[in-house]
Amino acid sequence: MYIGELAALTGATPKAIRHYEKLGLLPVAKRKGNYRIYEEIDVQSVKMIRLAQAVGFSLSELYDLSALKYKNNRFPVEIAQQLIQKKNQQIIEQKEALSRLQEDLKELEDEIIQTYIINEIFA
Known part of the structure; x- marks a missing residue:
């Protein structure tokens, strides 16, 4: 083709x-x-x-796998699985960081409401 x-x-x-x-x-x-x-x-x-x-995955990460494939005449399945597990762990960490960021945003919103809305009502 x-x-x-x-x-x-x-x-x-x-x-x-x-x-x-x-x-x-x-x-x-x-x-x-x-x-x-x-x-x-x-x-x-x-x-x-x-x-x-x-x-x-970056193209350079994929290149490393490809180079091993041609060097050893077989696809490095075990190394690919390790890279996938590492990427999965990075995603878990990113999700946790985003969750903390969401909590911080909620705290900021609460502070804004407390400072500028509730305090104005009682002022």
Whole structure:
């Protein structure tokens, strides 16, 4: 399949797909004349790259996994699972920080009400 079809199947732009290839996240595509030819495995790879980005992984983090894949001739599943667990822990910490921020906002609102509304009523 050509890059346009790969883009349509994955939601990635052709420019992004070429960028992934340039970074080494995708293997260099076979060529038919001036056109890149992609396979079904590339569809899955691009979908995984996009999903990983959507949940907060950077392209450099994905590159590290990709480099290990090519070095060891297999995808480093265990390392990927560790990175996913680490990302999940970061999300938990972010949720806790947001919860504290929400509490602080409520406290600020209460202070404003106490200072500017209730005190004015009794003044």
